[in-house]
Amino acid sequence: MGIQITPSLLNADFANLEAEAARIPGADWLHMDVMDNHFVPNLTLGAPVIEALSKVASQPIDAHLMIADPDRWAPSFVEAGAGSVTFHVEAAAAPVRLAREIRAKGARASMALKPATPIEPYEDLLPELDMVLVMTVEPGFGGQKFLDLCLPKIRRARELIDNTGGGLWLQVDGGVSLETIERCAEAGADTFVAGSAVFGADDPEAMVRSLRETAASVSSS
Template identity: 45%
Template sequence: MKKLAPSILSADFAQLGAETEKIEKAGAHIIHVDVMDGHFVPNISYGATVMKSLLGKTKLPFDVHLMIENADKYIPDFVTENTGYITVHQEACTHLDRTIEFIKSFGVKAGVALNPATPPQTLEYVADKLDMVLVMSVNPGFGGQSFIDNALTKIKKLDDFRKKNNLDFEIEVDGGVNLSNVREICDAGTDIIVAGSSIFGAEDIGNRVGEFLELL
């Protein structure tokens, strides 16, 4: 089953609880939590405190995307009863295997994100430990960017690789996803769709979630 993970980076933070309730009632599967540190990416978003403010207000699992340096230092802060995934960047982790094992030690699914210029071959020796690979289809740091088309090739390569090697990691795509391209992205082999401004920028957030779900 394909899953929809709206990114709260694009939500109205003055209405975060209410907007989270809207996406949950509309049928979204996951809450995508984009964390930026102003070092690994040229922007600062929010930390664990904002994410934890949703505890008790939603039953949806958190999909934590750490676009940060020194991820190991902060991973424990993002482990909660709602945390389903924690994803780190291949490019930001000096000891990626160790970081993956650290995430899994908390009973949380471990993911690794790949920037647009990073080939999937960099994950060859850790792929059997991964629960998810996140394909960045924009350069990370800001919402509202346009989808980079060659991400489709990367998705297909990852899908072929996992089938050939009997691996069961999920493929997630983040960046520039909208109603006009989501079907093609899913057909390439994507399991989890992240959408931010295309959902939270809609006049009717719940209706927009429904439109996405019809296309998954």
């Protein structure tokens, strides 16, 4: 598995998500940020929007659940058409059971960590997962500045993933741009969420290509 770019539609035009997805045909996934105004201080979209977009978009959907009680709600996002569902371990009551349920329903299971949450206590959980998401900003709002203090955690996550011998993806989300993606790739990330960098560009598809090329140049060196 090579570099993957997953643009966040949090920074897209919510009035026409189908057209926004069509502007980035080269994206590997569409990253959908689900916020409930409880786990994070923002309210965005839910399963019905993901279900509608999954029927018209050519890219698979990567649902990032920044919500309370993901144990209850995460399975419904698989049923809505998400190909990957990420829950925050800080909010999950039974993360192993939840990851297994997501996988059993046919989606990739991913665990997200807020910037202050260490990866080490969850090493034994890694075999139950398909991806780990390291947040490089505090979750809740797009357009935030990248937190360099998260780079050591990305490196530790990469080491733990490699030690498991599995094929987990290591995703980063928050402040990813041409200026920061190189540092993330050097630290071991291979899957990148970029919102404002993509949809704030004059040519979003060209930005997707540039982000991929920049990260790939590091990974291949």
